Amino acid sequence: xxxxxxxxxxxxxxxxxxxxxxxxxxxxxxxxxxxxxxxxxxxxxxxxxxxxxxxxxxxxxxxxxxxxxxxxxxxxxxxxxxxxxxxxxxxxxxxxxxxxxxxxxxxxxxxxxxxxxxxxxxxxxxxxxxxxxxxxxxxxxxxxxxxxxxxxxxxxxxxxxxxxxxxxxxxxxxxxxxxxxxxxxxxxxxxxxxxxxxxxxxxxxxxxxxxxxxxxxxxxxxxxxxxxxxxxxxxxxxxxxxxxxxxxxxxxxxxxxxxxxxxxxxxxxxxxxxxxxxxxxxxxxxxxxxxxxxxxxxxxxxxxxxxxxxxxxxxxxxxxxxxxxxxxxxxxxxxxxxxxxxxxxxxxxxxxxxxxxxxxxxxxxxxxxxxxxxxxxxxxxxxxxxxxxxxxxxxxxxxxxxxxxxxxxxxxxxxxxxxxxxxxxxxxxxxxxxxxxxxxxxxxxxxxxxxxxxxxxxxxxxxxxxxxxxxxxxxxxxxxxxxxxxx
Amino acid sequence: xxxxxxxxxxxxxxxxxxxxxxxxxxxxxxxxxxxxxxxxxxxxxxxxxxxxxxxxxxxxxxxxxxxxxxxxxxxxxxxxxxxxxxxxxxxxxxxxxxxxxxxxxxxxxxxxxxxxxxxxxxxxxxxxxxxxxxxxxxxxxxxxxxxxxxxxxxxxxxxxxxxxxxxxxxxxxxxxxxxxxxxxxxxxxxxxxxxxxxxxxxxxxxxxxxxxxxxxxxxxxxxxxxxxxxxxxxxxxxxxxxxxxxxxxxxxxxxxxxxxxxxxxxxxxxxxxxxxxxxxxxxxxxxxxxxxxxxxxxxxxxxxxxxxxxxxxxxxxxxxxxxxxxxxxxxxxxxxxxxxxxxxxxxxxxxxxxxxxxxxxxxxxxxxxxxxxxxxxxxxxxxxxxxxxxxxxxxxxxxxxxxxxxxxxxxxxxxxxxxxxxxxxxxxxxxxxxxxxxxxxxxxxxx
Numbered sequence: 001x002x003x004x005x006x007x008x009x010x011x012x013x014x015x016x017x018x019x020x021x022x023x024x025x026x027x028x029x030x031x032x033x034x035x036x037x038x039x040x041x042x043x044x045x046x047x048x049x050x051x052x053x054x055x056x057x058x059x060x061x062x063x064x065x066x067x068x069x070x071x072x073x074x075x076x077x078x079x080x081x082x083x084x085x086x087x088x089x090x091x092x093x094x095x096x097x098x099x100x101x102x103x104x105x106x107x108x109x110x111x112x113x114x115x116x117x118x119x120x121x122x123x124x125x126x127x128x129x130x131x132x133x134x135x136x137x138x139x140x141x142x143x144x145x146x147x148x149x150x151x152x153x154x155x156x157x158x159x160x161x162x163x164x165x166x167x168x169x170x171x172x173x174x175x176x177x178x179x180x181x182x183x184x185x186x187x188x189x190x191x192x193x194x195x196x197x198x199x200x201x202x203x204x205x206x207x208x209x210x211x212x213x214x215x216x217x218x219x220x221x222x223x224x225x226x227x228x229x230x231x232x233x234x235x236x237x238x239x240x241x242x243x244x245x246x247x248x249x250x251x252x253x254x255x256x257x258x259x260x261x262x263x264x265x266x267x268x269x270x271x272x273x274x275x276x277x278x279x280x281x282x283x284x285x286x287x288x289x290x291x292x293x294x295x296x297x298x299x300x301x302x303x304x305x306x307x308x309x310x311x312x313x314x315x316x317x318x319x320x321x322x323x324x325x326x327x328x329x330x331x332x333x334x335x336x337x338x339x340x341x342x343x344x345x346x347x348x349x350x351x352x353x354x355x356x357x358x359x360x361x362x363x364x365x366x367x368x369x370x371x372x373x374x375x376x377x378x379x380x381x382x383x384x385x386x387x388x389x390x391x392x393x394x395x396x397x398x399x400x401x402x403x404x405x406x407x408x409x410x411x412x413x414x415x416x417x418x419x420x421x422x423x424x425x426x427x428x429x430x431x432x433x434x435x436x437x438x439x440x441x442x443x444x445x446x447x448x449x450x451x452x453x454x455x456x457x458x459x460x461x462x463x464x465x466x467x468x469x470x471x472x473x474x475x476x477x478x479x480x481x482x483x484x485x486x487x
Numbered sequence: 488x489x490x491x492x493x494x495x496x497x498x499x500x501x502x503x504x505x506x507x508x509x510x511x512x513x514x515x516x517x518x519x520x521x522x523x524x525x526x527x528x529x530x531x532x533x534x535x536x537x538x539x540x541x542x543x544x545x546x547x548x549x550x551x552x553x554x555x556x557x558x559x560x561x562x563x564x565x566x567x568x569x570x571x572x573x574x575x576x577x578x579x580x581x582x583x584x585x586x587x588x589x590x591x592x593x594x595x596x597x598x599x600x601x602x603x604x605x606x607x608x609x610x611x612x613x614x615x616x617x618x619x620x621x622x623x624x625x626x627x628x629x630x631x632x633x634x635x636x637x638x639x640x641x642x643x644x645x646x647x648x649x650x651x652x653x654x655x656x657x658x659x660x661x662x663x664x665x666x667x668x669x670x671x672x673x674x675x676x677x678x679x680x681x682x683x684x685x686x687x688x689x690x691x692x693x694x695x696x697x698x699x700x701x702x703x704x705x706x707x708x709x710x711x712x713x714x715x716x717x718x719x720x721x722x723x724x725x726x727x728x729x730x731x732x733x734x735x736x737x738x739x740x741x742x743x744x745x746x747x748x749x750x751x752x753x754x755x756x757x758x759x760x761x762x763x764x765x766x767x768x769x770x771x772x773x774x775x776x777x778x779x780x781x782x783x784x785x786x787x788x789x790x791x792x793x794x795x796x797x798x799x800x801x802x803x804x805x806x807x808x809x810x811x812x813x814x815x816x817x818x819x820x821x822x823x824x825x826x827x828x829x830x831x832x833x834x835x836x837x838x839x840x841x842x843x844x845x846x847x848x849x850x851x852x853x854x855x856x857x858x859x860x861x862x863x864x865x866x867x868x869x870x871x872x873x874x875x876x877x878x879x880x881x882x883x884x885x886x887x888x889x890x891x892x893x894x895x896x897x898x899x900x901x902x903x904x905x906x907x908x909x910x911x912x913x914x915x916x917x918x919x920x921x922x923x924x925x926x927x928x929x930x931x932x933x934x
Binding site: 080081359360361362363365366378391394395398399401402403404405406407422423427447448 | 521522525528529530531532534536537538539540542553578579582583589590592593795886887904906907908910911914918
């Protein structure tokens with residue numbers, strides 16, 4: 001029986017199984033997948049269901065003095081038929097009384113002792129207020145505290161949220177107040193709505209924060225109703241700037257996580273946030289140094305069940321790569337990000353189109369002519385190569401061609417010249433490798449996997465960077481020294 | 488919806504036929520259309536556009552559906568093909584745009600171009616059926632167009648957009664030719680063809696229905712107009728030339744299809760034999776089944792490989808329940824007053840490809856109706872006296888301009904191409920319209 005065979009694992013198999021268990025700033029986690037402080041962590045009932053679904057931790061929807069919310073609160077960006085590529089909200093922190101949230105937190109922690117329950121906190125910028133809320137959250141059993149210095153809407157107008165996170169001094173002061181009282185790890189959640197995220201991160205670290213989480217949402221206006229001319233989300237004919245998140249923000253989040261984690265003065269255990277929806281997303285954050293990841297939008301879109309493949313897919317990837325725990329690969333890509341001036345100027349690649357895979361859409365051709373360097377040509381079927389034919393000439397020839405419906409009895413000659421590939425030779429573009437700058441664009445627009453590959457060209461030149469050129473005097477000094485005010 | 492114009496009001500409507508011939512490819516709703524439109528890769532020099540005889544810019548109209556610019560989408564279609572609505576339903580897209588779609592080589596699921604085109608055109612109808620073009624400034628020139636089928640309609644549209652007056656003369660009560668009377672109703676209902684022509688009439692095309700043009704009438708029209716366009720199509724269906732062909736219960740596929748489409752017949756007898764295996768034969772056989780026949784045979788003297796019907800039409804016929812008798816020839820028709828049976832012989836191909844009778848006994852196939860679909864004759868012979876060169880009955884033209892050997896005569900459609908598709912006739916007519924305008928301008932510049 002098949003089931004019996006599955007049960008008979010080879011001896012020692014279990015020892016080789018990777019684990020997702022990890023410890024984050026002293027907080028033990030059964031896996032690195034946490035729910036971010038947001039609507040999916042609004043109450044104990046939700047969080048307990050999320051734990052049942054497989055989430056390793058949850059950051060409680062920010063607890064503070066109850067607020068009043070508006071309706072509506074969310075809006076999103078769809079892209080070519082795909083919903084919620086980007087998501088935006090103007091919802092504030094928890095609208096439930098502090099005591100209700102803490103009572104449910106205690107109950108959740110009692111019933112799920114192995115799961116990480118983090119209390120996200122936001123109160124007015126007074127030492128006593130912070131001392132009080134820290135004590136109450138920890139008394140309720142929170143495994144850690146996340147300071148919400150990032151909420152970009154509403155709360156910031158009242159001197160909280162990103163109003164704190166955007167001013168390193170405030171960030172440092174409040175973190176310090178919390179650390180005076182806290183017995184559990186303190187995580188400072190950073191706002192991306194700032195020119196250099198390393199500044200508040202350094203301030204948090206200086207004040208003794210145990211960990212960071214980044215990024216909170218980005219200021220945004222998601223769109224405008226073209227009938228009513230009212231921006232979304234619509235609250236009685238008006239809108240307000242909201243917090244942007246979802247798949248669209250992942251590259252921004254990865255960049256900011258990298259910036260912080262590569263900065264000695266800022267780096268702390270990092271909980272990565274921003275567009276995480278799959279195990280691949282999680283791996284990318286972890287490769288840039290994140291110990292855990294936090295998820296919100298993808299859960300709001302598809303529900304708690306998405307964690308199943310996140311865990312399963314991550315384990316499969318770890319097995320394939322030979323990693324036994326998340327610590328084995330954490331931060332491995334961090335040092336592969338460098339300043340532009342340290343990139344090898346003598347590294348040369350060119351695009352190669354594999355004609356057996358090409359379907360003849362010619363998107364690479366258009367992209368190269370209109371968006372790149374005019375080095376892809378449609379001349380494979382011509383008597384001789386011709387790089388002078390422009391796109392307009394090609395379409396003009398096609399439009400002038402007389403086409404008819406092929407009718408077997410009227411068209412005895414059969415189909416015309418086709419060539420050796422499944423796509424007619426005339427439709428398979430050709431890269432002029434001497435002109436190709438190796439920009440990647442054609443391979444990015446090509447819809448077929450592995451159809452356009454970027455191939456290394458051996459030019460025999462030793463690696464050389466801009467930095468090296470400057471230092472060796474090959475480049476005039478004044479043309480290259482520009483101080484970056486942020487570094 | 489705007490008020491129906493005159494041809495639409497005259498179109499016969501049979502609820503029974505409508506019920507028996509529902510759309511083979513139902514319309515997209517908006518969600519389905521946008522989802523499908525988003526699949527389009529937006530190819531450069533798109534093969535679908537190249538394969539379309541009218542060169543509709545397919546990616547352009549599809550992206551306009553995706554963006555919600557439906558008016559622009561319909562305009563893109565109509566700019567290339569004034570019969571875009573009926574072509575969306577009647578075209579054999581498997582061998583045209585959708586057959587050329589690069590998705591065939593990607594995931595084997597081409598973009599549903601025809602259904603998207605229909606969606607764009609029907610949204611134009613839903614918004615008042617206003618053609619997004621206006622006639623050109625009057626040049627004072629006029630053209631007589633003989634035959635009211637797709638070639639003449641497309642030619643007329645090009646001429647009106649260039650300010651040339653057009654009069655269409657057609658023998659039938661409704662214009663549209665085979666587009667109105669000859670396309671299987673589950674693809675293109677008669678009323679839909681007529682509705683499209685009514686929209687075309689907004690350009691100021693004049694129609695003369697029930698107007699047969701003979702040699703004398705043609706001579707009159709040549710005198711009264713600056714140019715003549717011949718879109719006369721093909722003639723009647725060939726006869727078998729065997730005994731019993733005069734009996735009741737024998738018809739030809741074109742008359743049969745026209746009769747059911749206009750509601751003159753709404754049922755078929757028990758057993759039908761269709762002779763021939765082209766697309767028209769398939770349409771007649773499928774129609775017989777839809778009209779209630781229990782047993783429908785297609786009888787063809789050659790084999791499946793030589794059948795001129797498209798492969799997808801053959802598959803469709805099999806699904807409808809049509810049976811095929813290959814390598815069989817009718818030699819006699821039995822019956823007292825009406826047909827009762829076909830006498831058949833089996834054939835086999837010799838090494839040189841010719842067909843000879845196989846040894847064995849003749850056999851009979853009981854039938855109540857015989858439908859002949861063995862190709863159309865030509866009926867352009869009378870044009871020879873007008874200095875118009877023919878070849879095997881077809882009018883010879885310059886392919887790019889549609890001009891015949893008599894410079895005042897242009898031609899297009901089945902009478903030129905031997906009988907292709909609606910879209911081929913539209914393309915012929917369009918080229919001729921452009922060719923006529925250029926020729927008239929040239930004449931004018933010379934004088």
